[in-house]
Amino acid sequence: MESFDFPFFIEVLVGGLLSGIMYSLVAIGFVLIYKTSGVLNFAQGALLLFAALTFVSLLERGVPFWITFAVTLAIMAVIGILIERTVLRPLVNKPPITLFVATLGLAYVLEGGAQLLWGTQVHGLDLGIDDVPYVVGGVFISTFDLFAAAVAASIVLLLTIVFRYTRIGLAFRAVADDQFAALAIGLKLPVIWAAVWIAAGFVALVAGLLWGARLGVQFSLSLVVLKALPVLVLGGFDSILGAIVGGLLIGASEKLAEVYLGPFFGGGIESWFAYVFALAILLIRPSGLFGQRLVERT
Amino acid sequence: MTTASIPLPRPASAIGRVPTWPLPLAVIVFAYAGIPLFASDYLYDAILAPFLALSLAAVGLNILTGYAGQVSLGSAAFMAVGAYAAYNFNLRVEGLPLLASIVFAGLIASAVGVVFGLPSLRLKGFYLAVSTLAAQFFVQWTLTKFSWFSNYNPSGVIDAPALNVFGYVFEGPHGRYLFSLSVVVALTVFAARLVKTQTGRNFIAVRDNETAARISGVPVLHTKLLAFAISSFIIGVAGVLWAFAYLRTVEPHGFNLDRSFQILFIIIIGGLATIRGAFFGAALIVVLPLVLSRAGTFLFGSYFDSGVLDMSQRILVGALIIVFLIAEPDGLAALGNRIARRLRLKSPTN
Incomplete structure (x- = not known):
């Protein structure tokens, strides 16, 4: 074997960490919903697709950027409220797995709806960031990846501030802690759930734009949900910190494995590596890295 | 909802225990004759x-x-494993009956x-559901990556062998139908018997309350793995039917997520935990796109192309799930x- 190429290793590692942040961004949307309503929202990927497709289609029709952003956000808010009304409210107190399958159905509706509405062709999305590699000590780092990381960081910061210092954040945490106690002190669960779904829609929009700029806005965008699931399993479904750390771990290990182990398997191991990695860790720590030490029953 | 006001809202599984063998028998006779x-x-x-293939998988x-x-x-991963394994046994073992x-x-x-299924020993609920996705991706990757499985066929798509059972070849649409039907009937009867045995009751005990099951002496870990084994066996055979009797080719992309x-x-x-539910559900899922396609073309004409059909089908299936x-x-x-x-209540004889 040739000598170990250290700068190359760092480059792969950094690339992996940065793409891991993109995974985290999707995973955070899941965590928001899971924390407050105990639903593993499989439709998060479909929401992301819907948001990105709506955004790009409006933009292509000549609507200015910020207006498009606002309109898409409003649409996502309406969808969030609709989901709460039509899907979650009738299914309240059903077993978690029922809710999960309901979000699977929801994902189908959203994916079909988005493409029926806006068509199935691939849209390019340019956020106006020149993707010139940044050179630090002989290591190439993509500017776009750095930008994405910065956006992800600000979202996390924003969410942390909202959760920690605002009234609605306090209500979120109360509901996450104990739904019955929250109800008993007069918090309105439907309102809070709608708010959380709107927040998840916002995260989906941001993640959708970043992923869309990277991959093109198309159906496969909704498949990033599959990249986020191992991150969630690893980090714990209810921890934003876990989503971040899990995303970084998965992103880095996936890229390193693809580069250094992939050749032994004939490549393409990215499709399953994250799952096997997450499972291996879970067998040691069943509640994930940061999840509550309480394993979900049935 | 109004369901609360209906008297005797018994779960489907409880109702299924009324002796009902004449009806399935009649259905089988009808299916054959x-x-x-x-x-x-x-x-x-x-x-x-x-x-038939999807019913069996279900x-x-x-x-x-x-x-x-x-x-x-x-599930699709286990179907793929079944299909490819049957293909390779048939191809590589000389003289092995189909x-x-x-x-x-x-x-x-x-x-x-x-x-x-091993993760099910430590993981529950969502964590387990997500971990079964590992099977989906790993199996699909393996079957596309290693061309040994598809006998080094460059396209990865291979022709299924003839359905030859002890010298009799099931040919043509009718022959393949009889073949599938027989396999499905045999395994369905097995499954229907199984769920009424102690093993079946162990399954239900583990589902309803794992701790209670353990206390009453159900070997929980063993039962879970047995469920994975039996279920995957049936799904694997369903995969064989899908590839050999329906598509008549074996290709990994048909067995996707x-x-x-x-x-x-x-x-x-x-309907969960019912045998006949699998057939009802499969019928709906198979017929739905055909009906939708006819209805769409009738209502919207050429505007209703295959893309629109695909999307509206997705929406409809998703909505159906939520409604159900x-x-x-x-x-x-x-x-x-x-x-x-x-109907029984209305009929005067009862």
Whole structure:
């Protein structure tokens, strides 16, 4: 074997960490919903697709950027409220797995709806960031990846501030802690759930734009949900910190494995590596890295 | 909802215990003797063949998810394992009868199922559901990556062998139908018997309350793995039917994640923990796109192209799932029971 190429290793590692942040961004949307309503929202990927497709289609029709952003956000808010009304409210107190399958159905509706509405062709999305590699000590780092990381960081910061210092954040945490106690002190669960779904829609929009700029806005965008699931399993479904750390771990290990182990398997191991990695860790720590030490029953 | 006001809202599984063997027998007789009287090639190849394969897969998944309570999102992977294993047994073992390769294929699928079922010993609920996705991706990757499985065929798509059982070749749409039907009947009868035995009750005990099951002496870990083994065996054989009797080619892309979801949807629409629910659900899922396509073309003409069809089908299936979960969580099986009970109440002889 040739000598170990250290700068190359760092480059792969950094690339992996940065793409891991993109995974985290999707995973955070899941965590928001899971924390407050105990639903593993499989439709998060479909929401992301819907948001990105709506955004790009409006933009292509000549609507200015910020207006498009606002309109898409409003649409996502309406969808969030609709989901709460039509899907979650009738299914309240059903077993978690029922809710999960309901979000699977929801994902189908959203994916079909988005493409029926806006068509199935691939849209390019340019956020106006020149993707010139940044050179630090002989290591190439993509500017776009750095930008994405910065956006992800600000979202996390924003969410942390909202959760920690605002009234609605306090209500979120109360509901996450104990739904019955929250109800008993007069918090309105439907309102809070709608708010959380709107927040998840916002995260989906941001993640959708970043992923869309990277991959093109198309159906496969909704498949990033599959990249986020191992991150969630690893980090714990209810921890934003876990989503971040899990995303970084998965992103880095996936890229390193693809580069250094992939050749032994004939490549393409990215499709399953994250799952096997997450499972291996879970067998040691069943509640994930940061999840509550309480394993979900049935 | 109004369901609360209906008297005796019994779950579907409880109602299923009324002795009902004459009805399934009549259905089987009809399937063998009645359907061939009027069936066209189109009915055999485009409707009955996928219906039978998907029904069997759903029976298999229902044992794992409906009876034993372990949610799996990897059914299509086990179908693929079955299909490829049967193909390779048939190809590489000289003189092995087709039925033997199908049984061996089921056993291989079963073994793979147990391996991917191992996480169920530590993980529950969502964590388990997500971990079964590992099976989905790993199996699909393996089958596309290593061309040994497809006998180094450059396109990865291979022709299925003839359905030869002890010298008799099941040929043509009608022959393939009889072959599928016989396999499905045999395994369905097995599954229907199984869930009434101690093993079946163990499955239900583990599903309903793992701790209580353990206390009352059910070997929980063993039961879970057994559920994975039996379920994967049936799903694997369903994969063989899908490839050999329906598509007549073996290719990995047909066994993707959407197929796994489809099978899960079938048992939810049909009714969890019912055998007949698998058939009701599969019928709906198979017929729905055909009806939708006809209706769409009739209503919208050429505007309703295959893309629009695909999308509206997705929306409809998704919406159906949500509607069933909300309005009829026990699925078509429970709906059928209710209708039957209404009819009985109305008829003057009762």
